[in-house]
Amino acid sequence: xxxxxxxxxxxxxxxxxxxxxxxxxxxxxxxxxxxxxxxxxxxxxxxxxxxxxxxxxxxxxxxxxxxxxxxxxxxxxxxxxxxxxxxxxxxxxxxxxxxxxxxxxxxxxxxxxx
Amino acid sequence: xxxxxxxxxxxxxxxxxxxxxxxxxxxxxxxxxxxxxxxxxxxxxxxxxxxxxxxxxxxxxxxxxxxxxxxxxxxxxxxxxxxxxxxxxxxxxxxxxxxxxxxxxxxxx
Numbered sequence: 001x002x003x004x005x006x007x008x009x010x011x012x013x014x015x016x017x018x019x020x021x022x023x024x025x026x027x028x029x030x031x032x033x034x035x036x037x038x039x040x041x042x043x044x045x046x047x048x049x050x051x052x053x054x055x056x057x058x059x060x061x062x063x064x065x066x067x068x069x070x071x072x073x074x075x076x077x078x079x080x081x082x083x084x085x086x087x088x089x090x091x092x093x094x095x096x097x098x099x100x101x102x103x104x105x106x107x108x109x110x111x112x113x114x
Numbered sequence: 115x116x117x118x119x120x121x122x123x124x125x126x127x128x129x130x131x132x133x134x135x136x137x138x139x140x141x142x143x144x145x146x147x148x149x150x151x152x153x154x155x156x157x158x159x160x161x162x163x164x165x166x167x168x169x170x171x172x173x174x175x176x177x178x179x180x181x182x183x184x185x186x187x188x189x190x191x192x193x194x195x196x197x198x199x200x201x202x203x204x205x206x207x208x209x210x211x212x213x214x215x216x217x218x219x220x221x222x223x
Contacts, residue, residue, distance in 0.1 A: 033211070035213075041215060041216070042201055042213040042214055042215040042216050043157070043201070043203075043211075043213040044213075045210045045211055045212065045213070048209060048210070056208055056209075056210070059210060091156060091157070093157075098209050101145060101147055101159075101162040101164075101205070102159045102162070103157075103159060103211070104159070105156035105157050105158070106156060107155075107156050108156055
């Protein structure tokens with residue numbers, strides 16, 4: 001696609017429910033990144049994929065968070081049993097490769113857990 | 115631990131020059147990047163320094179000193195549209211991009 005797309009753009013859920021966030025990277029980009037940004041804060045790195053592989057999952061905040069990527073393209077970030085502290089903007093970015101510095105960001109998913 | 119320090123807010127006048135500093139302490143270092151983020155928007159890439167020295171891209175320049183673990187972003191001929199938050203970020207040895215908390219640039223006419 002022309003840019004990185006994310007869906008949904010906004011998500012309101014109740015505490016304890018599971019949510020799934022989707023990221024569609026730029027076509028041909030092998031590297032994909034997930035970040036979380038709380039209001040007025042910097043970005044918190046969550047996980048990256050090179051192809052379908054995520055070599056390091058240590059950035060995920062807890063075992064309620066998981067991510068996968070299939071076909072070297074679309075990625076989903078799943079949060080189980082959501083908590084209020086999970087409320088944030090979840091940003092996805094892609095780049096042509098891990099050794100390419102320019103990351104292109106999607107518009108983000110604004111998650112609110114009530 | 116890993117940390118990047120940058121001022122929380124900087125104020126400047128339209129047409130002036132402003133410098134945003136960033137110091138870092140990370141486990142390994144591949145390079146320093148700068149991103150711009152307007153309110154409600156997604157970050158956009160501005161520049162990258164992998165080696166010491168100055169990189170210039172139009173009105174924006176970025177500098178790196180690896181021996182001092184320090185870099186800065188220089189914005190010249192400030193325009194109102196430059197009002198945004200600016201983030202420095204360091205790629206560590208695990209390919210993770212570690213981000214500063216951001217500097218809010220306020221530009222006055």
